[in-house]
Amino acid sequence: MSGHLSRREFLEILLAATASGLPIGHSRAGADPGWEGLYEVPRFGQVHVLHFTDCHAQLKPILFREPSVNLGTGPAKNRAPHLVGRALLRAYQVREGSAEAHALSCVDFEEAAARFGKVGGFSHLSTLIKRMKASRPGALLLDGGDTWQGSATALWTQAQDMADACAALGVDVMTGHWEFTLGSDRVEQLIASNRKNRIEFVAHNVATKDFGDPVFAPYVMREINGVATAIIGQAFPYTPIANPAHFVPDWAFGIQEEHLQQTVALARKQGAVVVLLLSHNGMDVDLKLASRVTGIDAILGGHTHDGVARPVEVRNSGGTTLVTNAGSNGKFLGVLDFSVKENRVDGWRYRLLPVFANALPADPQMESLIAKIRAPHEAKLGERLAIAGDTLYRRGTFNGSFDQLVLDALLAEKNAQIAFSPGFRWGTSLVAGSPITYEDVMNVTAITYPQTTVSEMTGERIKAVLEDVADNLFNPDPYLQQGGDMVRVGGLSYAIAPERAMGERIQDLQLGGKPLEAGRTYKVAGWAPVAAGVQGEPVWDVVSRWLRDRKEVVSPNPASPRLIGVASNDGIA
Amino acid sequence: MKSDFDLSAWPPPSLFSRRHFLRLGARLAGALALLPWVPGAAWAAALEAVFKERTVADVLKGLGDDIQSSDQITIVTPEIAENGAVVPVTVKSALPSTTEIYLVVEKNPNPLAAAFIIPDQTEPSISARVKVAQSSNLIAVVKADGKLYSATRETKVTLGGCGG
Numbered sequence: 062m063s064g065h066l067s068r069r070e071f072l073e074i075l076l077a078a079t080a081s082g083l084p085i086g087h088s089r090a091g092a093d094p095g096w097e098g099l100y101e102v103p104r105f106g107q108v109h110v111l112h113f114t115d116c117h118a119q120l121k122p123i124l125f126r127e128p129s130v131n132l133g134t135g136p137a138k139n140r141a142p143h144l145v146g147r148a149l150l151r152a153y154q155v156r157e158g159s160a161e162a163h164a165l166s167c168v169d170f171e172e173a174a175a176r177f178g179k180v181g182g183f184s185h186l187s188t189l190i191k192r193m194k195a196s197r198p199g200a201l202l203l204d205g206g207d208t209w210q211g212s213a214t215a216l217w218t219q220a221q222d223m224a225d226a227c228a229a230l231g232v233d234v235m236t237g238h239w240e241f242t243l244g245s246d247r248v249e250q251l252i253a254s255n256r257k258n259r260i261e262f263v264a265h266n267v268a269t270k271d272f273g274d275p276v277f278a279p280y281v282m283r284e285i286n287g288v289a290t291a292i293i294g295q296a297f298p299y300t301p302i303a304n305p306a307h308f309v310p311d312w313a314f315g316i317q318e319e320h321l322q323q324t325v326a327l328a329r330k331q332g333a334v335v336v337l338l339l340s341h342n343g344m345d346v347d348l349k350l351a352s353r354v355t356g357i358d359a360i361l362g363g364h365t366h367d368g369v370a371r372p373v374e375v376r377n378s379g380g381t382t383l384v385t386n387a388g389s390n391g392k393f394l395g396v397l398d399f400s401v402k403e404n405r406v407d408g409w410r411y412r413l414l415p416v417f418a419n420a421l422p423a424d425p426q427m428e429s430l431i432a433k434i435r436a437p438h439e440a441k442l443g444e445r446l447a448i449a450g451d452t453l454y455r456r457g458t459f460n461g462s463f464d465q466l467v468l469d470a471l472l473a474e475k476n477a478q479i480a481f482s483p484g485f486r487w488g489t490s491l492v493a494g495s496p497i498t499y500e501d502v503m504n505v506t507a508i509t510y511p512q513t514t515v516s517e518m519t520g521e522r523i524k525a526v527l528e529d530v531a532d533n534l535f536n537p538d539p540y541l542q543q544g545g546d547m548v549r550v551g552g553l554s555y556a557i558a559p560e561r562a563m564g565e566r567i568q569d570l571q572l573g574g575k576p577l578e579a580g581r582t583y584k585v586a587g588w589a590p591v592a593a594g595v596q597g598e599p600v601w602d603v604v605s606r607w608l609r610d611r612k613e614v615v616s617p618n619p620a621s622p623r624l625i626g627v628a629s630n631d632g633i634a
Numbered sequence: 635m636k637s638d639f640d641l642s643a644w645p646p647p648s649l650f651s652r653r654h655f656l657r658l659g660a661r662l663a664g665a666l667a668l669l670p671w672v673p674g675a676a677w678a679a680a681l682e683a684v685f686k687e688r689t690v691a692d693v694l695k696g697l698g699d700d701i702q703s704s705d706q707i708t709i710v711t712p713e714i715a716e717n718g719a720v721v722p723v724t725v726k727s728a729l730p731s732t733t734e735i736y737l738v739v740e741k742n743p744n745p746l747a748a749a750f751i752i753p754d755q756t757e758p759s760i761s762a763r764v765k766v767a768q769s770s771n772l773i774a775v776v777k778a779d780g781k782l783y784s785a786t787r788e789t790k791v792t793l794g795g796c797g798g
Binding site: 298299301302303304305306313314315316319483526529530532533536538540541543563589590591 | 710712713714715716717722769790792793794795
């Protein structure tokens, strides 16, 4: 079916279907979507772990468009995870038009979304986990973090909804990143209540600022079918830099390579046969870490939201470490099996299973828990603000249409010349013709520091900000990258030379066709300030007011910088 | 200080190890060295001018002429500083007969940030928190057996606020 409709024809059908009240997922009723064999994963070996990460509190099935731009530079060029579109499908030998291809790539997103329906949702994830556990007795469920943030209900319940849902899902071990933006008191409170539900929170790389005492258990030991397995936690190392430090005033983070090596040694000394790192470093950092720290059998990674179909085998002086990344928004479940002989790993299998809501019946218990969580909020969440005239998505190295929508709203509502929006990688997608609800707006804005700001900035300062963020993406050393995307910029156009050094990447800054002047002052709107005590209207109020005023079709036109020195790159579709 | 927490603190019970004790001793000696009434007063007085130097070249010249780079010196700092105003730095020397350790922040207005005397029979390891105004090389200079050695490590200071 894919490729047979023009984009215009497709949009017309979609709009007609929406107008007639047909749920989008069923507009192709009768066609076999092609699930055959998708979830047939034979058991291998005796050590089994199931891994999801970065679900960003999406309890309900959603759409999530994978990026068409995920630029890798330097040594990261044309390598996982910096592969998109058809180059990605080729690299993993995934058949175009298949369900798996839709899950992993942006290829024919609109048509495939109509054909295969929504992804994720805890009820469907729960069914898949139960199936995998049935064929893999003793399997552990690991949650890589970014679980307690990303939706309206998580924000409004201070993540109680997610703590309850994860307990019902049977999570055994978790680590974190956005969790910390709830503040250290709430984090400790939820971890204490989690422990009653037998969920351990691990992070070897968080210590108190004063005496360097560990804040969390660095790892846990679990027997899986008689094999001692250590799960070490690696929280996002740049939490107090990428997010407001005032939420965790007493805790220091960092990659802590040396400490990790010591922790691995300790776990091995205590009898661990298999050592896993549950990591929120991001894929590029994990790849470097795996080349330098020895004794880890696999790094189960997250943060950068890369759906990586096949683990990267990284060689180091002690052997080989597998590095995985399991996507985002509840869209995937990683299934890792190890066989162990004579107290060492002698084989592995890995599958990154997409969670298709139409292919996995909802788990009724989870479904009723989610209904209960949402009941008090349904009316507010369901408010229709406008209609998406084009596909709305966020992911992309430089911009996404949903971010452009946020920028357009900021520029208009704050009467600013320039707008900045952070390069967050979470946030769900909508296909053209869909209503944009209040919930959809919250799905791209729900954070604990939502204040909008308007400030006067010089052209020089604006360039310095762009250079600083660009270096966090394109610094050749992955340890100096923070794993977000480029700050989104509204009103202003620019060119970028990613392979150049810091200070030389951002060029040709223009505002309304005129060069930006270093000494001149401009009015800049933004949101998500990292400083403490900033006042400002929450961004979701600004965006939803702007959408309500528009009422009808909203078609943002995402502006991207002109790329310099980037010829052929498999990170651009 | 996060950069030198070690596993003896987990799982409890930990012991107050000799290593801890010696490390504490080194810090104490470093602090005392700057007071006028303890041995080392003359050393501290001689350094006063070096602390006032404005460039790395002048600081290094003030410490001594011939400085060789060495892989026997370990500098532990965060890859990216969480707060540029207080960046934790640990310097360890594996060079025999280490007697002095200096900490230099390349891009600070006064690059020499700290100086330590390592008494005999003490583990040559120091920890300090220094201000790092902008992304900069940190240079550790070690005096061992009368000769000077150095190692360099970069620490990045960013605006932050943009992690995914």
